Amino acid sequence: MFKLLTTGFWETVARLILRNKIAILITVILYTIFFSMQWKHMRFTYTEANLLPDDHEVNLSYNNFLDIFGEEGNLIVLGVKDSMLFSIEKLNAWNRLSEDFKSFDEVETVISIKDLQKLVKNTKEEKFDLEPFIKDSITSIKQIETLQDELFKKYPFYDNFLFNKDSKTVRTAIYLKKDIVNTSARKDFVIQTLSNKISEFETTTNLDVRVSGMPYIRTLNSQNIVDEISLFIGAALAVTSLIFFLFFRSFRATFISLIVVCIGVMWTFGILGLLNYEITVLTALIPPLIIVIGIPNCIFLINKYQHEVRLHGNKVKSLQRVITKVGNATLMTNVTTASGFATFILTESQLLKEFGIVASLSILAIFILCLLIIPILYTFLPYPKPRHLEHLNKRWINGFVDWMERMVKHKKITIYVTALILLIASLLGINKIIISGSLIEDMPKNTEFFSDIRFFESEFNGIMPLEIMIDTKRKKGVMKLATIKRMNQLEELIEEIPELSKPISVVGLVKYAKQAYTNGNPKYYQLPTSQENLFISSYVKKSSSDVDLLRNFVDSTGQYARITTFMKDIGTDKMERIEEDLQNKINKVFPKERYQVTITGKALVFQKGTKYLVRNLVISLTLAIILISIFMAYMFRSVRMIVVSLIPNLLPLLVTAGLMGYLGVPIKPSTILVFSIAFGISVDDTIHFLAKYRQELQANHWKIRKSVYAALRETGVSMFYTSIVLFFGFSVFTISSFGGTVALGGLVSATLLFAMLSNLLLLPSLLLSLERSIANKEVLKEPSINIIPKDEDDIEKEIE
Numbered sequence: 001m002f003k004l005l006t007t008g009f010w011e012t013v014a015r016l017i018l019r020n021k022i023a024i025l026i027t028v029i030l031y032t033i034f035f036s037m038q039w040k041h042m043r044f045t046y047t048e049a050n051l052l053p054d055d056h057e058v059n060l061s062y063n064n065f066l067d068i069f070g071e072e073g074n075l076i077v078l079g080v081k082d083s084m085l086f087s088i089e090k091l092n093a094w095n096r097l098s099e100d101f102k103s104f105d106e107v108e109t110v111i112s113i114k115d116l117q118k119l120v121k122n123t124k125e126e127k128f129d130l131e132p133f134i135k136d137s138i139t140s141i142k143q144i145e146t147l148q149d150e151l152f153k154k155y156p157f158y159d160n161f162l163f164n165k166d167s168k169t170v171r172t173a174i175y176l177k178k179d180i181v182n183t184s185a186r187k188d189f190v191i192q193t194l195s196n197k198i199s200e201f202e203t204t205t206n207l208d209v210r211v212s213g214m215p216y217i218r219t220l221n222s223q224n225i226v227d228e229i230s231l232f233i234g235a236a237l238a239v240t241s242l243i244f245f246l247f248f249r250s251f252r253a254t255f256i257s258l259i260v261v262c263i264g265v266m267w268t269f270g271i272l273g274l275l276n277y278e279i280t281v282l283t284a285l286i287p288p289l290i291i292v293i294g295i296p297n298c299i300f301l302i303n304k305y306q307h308e309v310r311l312h313g314n315k316v317k318s319l320q321r322v323i324t325k326v327g328n329a330t331l332m333t334n335v336t337t338a339s340g341f342a343t344f345i346l347t348e349s350q351l352l353k354e355f356g357i358v359a360s361l362s363i364l365a366i367f368i369l370c371l372l373i374i375p376i377l378y379t380f381l382p383y384p385k386p387r388h389l390e391h392l393n394k395r396w397i398n399g400f401v402d403w404m405e406r407m408v409k410h411k412k413i414t415i416y417v418t419a420l421i422l423l424i425a426s427l428l429g430i431n432k433i434i435i436s437g438s439l440i441e442d443m444p445k446n447t448e449f450f451s452d453i454r455f456f457e458s459e460f461n462g463i464m465p466l467e468i469m470i471d472t473k474r475k476k477g478v479m480k481l482a483t484i485k486r487m488n489q490l491e492e493l494i495e496e497i498p499e500l501s502k503p504i505s506v507v508g509l510v511k512y513a514k515q516a517y518t519n520g521n522p523k524y525y526q527l528p529t530s531q532e533n534l535f536i537s538s539y540v541k542k543s544s545s546d547v548d549l550l551r552n553f554v555d556s557t558g559q560y561a562r563i564t565t566f567m568k569d570i571g572t573d574k575m576e577r578i579e580e581d582l583q584n585k586i587n588k589v590f591p592k593e594r595y596q597v598t599i600t601g602k603a604l605v606f607q608k609g610t611k612y613l614v615r616n617l618v619i620s621l622t623l624a625i626i627l628i629s630i631f632m633a634y635m636f637r638s639v640r641m642i643v644v645s646l647i648p649n650l651l652p653l654l655v656t657a658g659l660m661g662y663l664g665v666p667i668k669p670s671t672i673l674v675f676s677i678a679f680g681i682s683v684d685d686t687i688h689f690l691a692k693y694r695q696e697l698q699a700n701h702w703k704i705r706k707s708v709y710a711a712l713r714e715t716g717v718s719m720f721y722t723s724i725v726l727f728f729g730f731s732v733f734t735i736s737s738f739g740g741t742v743a744l745g746g747l748v749s750a751t752l753l754f755a756m757l758s759n760l761l762l763l764p765s766l767l768l769s770l771e772r773s774i775a776n777k778e779v780l781k782e783p784s785i786n787i788i789p790k791d792e793d794d795i796e797k798e799i800e
Helices: 006-019 021-041 057-069 088-101 141-154 186-204 213-249 251-274 284-310 315-348 350-381 386-393 397-409 412-430 448-460 481-496 506-517 530-542 572-589 602-636 640-665 669-698 704-735 739-767 792-799
Strands: 073-078 106-109 117-122 128-133 171-178 210-212 464-471 562-568 596-600
Touching: 006 021, 006 315, 006 350, 021 141, 021 350, 057 397, 057 464, 057 562, 057 596, 057 602, 073 088, 073 128, 073 186, 073 448, 073 562, 088 106, 088 141, 088 171, 088 186, 117 171, 117 464, 117 506, 117 572, 128 530, 186 669, 210 213, 210 704, 213 251, 213 284, 213 704, 251 350, 284 315, 284 350, 315 602, 315 669, 350 386, 350 602, 386 572, 397 412, 397 704, 397 739, 412 640, 412 739, 464 481, 464 602, 464 739, 481 506, 481 562, 481 572, 506 530, 562 572, 596 602, 602 640, 602 669, 640 669, 669 704, 704 739
Parallel strands: none
Antiparallel strands: 073 171, 073 210, 106 171, 117 128, 464 562, 464 596
């Protein structure tokens, strides 16, 4: 296949493009219409990013839990911390608000203060009855005082669930129907119904209502992702087109480039729709990425066209040379960039696979669009005006090129020492890198829903569910007193962990039953003895079906129980310590031959997914290096050249990793992409430089120094142009409200800047220092791919 990529092949391609320009333009338009029609199939994600493979042990455990107990992330909580709530008018309004939500189809159940029931001993009939704390509406201050006294002092079962007895914070729990939690119906309910009802309540009562819970957080977070797509696209277009215009001083060239990248973005959205992929926090980055990567393609092609026009004035000949001389190099650089993204396809994470597929296909698509549209459009346009060609003199950049040449000629030791210092400092910084598995760390910090998350963390120790499922391996094994006592020991440990909330399980209900059996005395809120348990069980059995003590805590067979707690936003290291403590307690308390206990929940799945991604980072980056090394080996036929070319591209990655350690930027799903993306893009500069270097070697009869300096002056300017576009293009992501996206933009920009300097200073210095071992005809064999076809001037040099 690669043997086809010769000058003759590209001359054929050029003829086909220029002779069939109308047909090609019509084809591009038809494909664009086709891809536009696929937009309707695009789906916005309604779930958290599952970073683990479907068959991963953690996922299997979580899905098993869902099969038994159903969706656990269906809770929305409303909270108020205001002493004014405990007035007749406002407390009644709060209860009415909770009652109103019960009428909506999306809601499974609502639990508020008005719904709380006292478990009362009926001595006459030897059963338990349920009596509401509030029978109808509040009519007097005395009722409120009685209610506060009972809730905050006499019924510990409800403490830290619907109220905080210390701060007097009150909340209402809204459980959505489990079958709509991961659908668009959830979004409609949260953004329209819930928000409108709360706004109306706040206006009427002048109370500040805090809202949280996983369905609410996920909905608003997803909406922020959607809103930022258009922001990124607009910003990327504005920044890259402005830089492009400053380079070329041509509205015509700028407009053509914008047309190309806009079509590329349309194709990207079409690919997403065609493949029926969801728009996630990762795939949302691809459209602006295509703009940032597409503009350098336009720079190479248009710059070459203007250079050729100024050289001989023949427009057709110029456009033909654009395709034949730049097409191969642009293809190779786009293939290496796409390869950096495509390595994610080989991971087992569906999220990363989808990102890798769409990104790599979109990069190849933007290359094809650039190669077809730019030469064809210029055939219809007049010759560039003299002022459009002034930038080719490069007077303003000559100083920069001269500085690079002086450094390479006279300051190689300085370059090596600087590189060594950066390497050592980076390795020290890498040791400081932490891994973050936080579900909310990347969420916009300046939003109201984020401050509400912190509010509920402060008042109720978190909102992210952590579940412990106990399999007793026999029917009705949960209600055995021995099992209850073991669960109670585990709950005592949970209560000692400050990052976890008070656990909710059947244990609390059993304690509540004993309190009721002792006529409501709160000091008897404890587990019953074996003898007491016999009497209490008989009361429970005789109670009406309304007294469903086991609902939501034990499955229908009585074999499985759950302990639910909520977790604060904590890092991976702390979470692992908590998991280890819990597991040690489980191993000690629950004999494996009689019980199977599983720790699961969305928070844990996300934490494990982040850890899994770190391993995949190493795999994907290694694959990218190997894949690109194979490209280099095939192109240059020299193992030594591969080693030399990798050094200036790996150093910037190490520097970036070191910066992450020093700046406290953790490894997480968003920042994990930095390395593969940056490596795939930065190696393009190396390919351009080495291709030109080889060409100069052959033209200059293997005069090493002369070839290095010629290649440096020739490619330095284009590398500087494209690096500046990429730097500012990726910097666009720093305007995001998502912390991870900001870090991604800043880190990739910094890496590409380091990569440019490394390729312009370190790479030529290495070539000069190692000239005896790498720059000879035996080592640099004839390449399989002539990336840069020879100019006539180069052929003349060889003849001389």
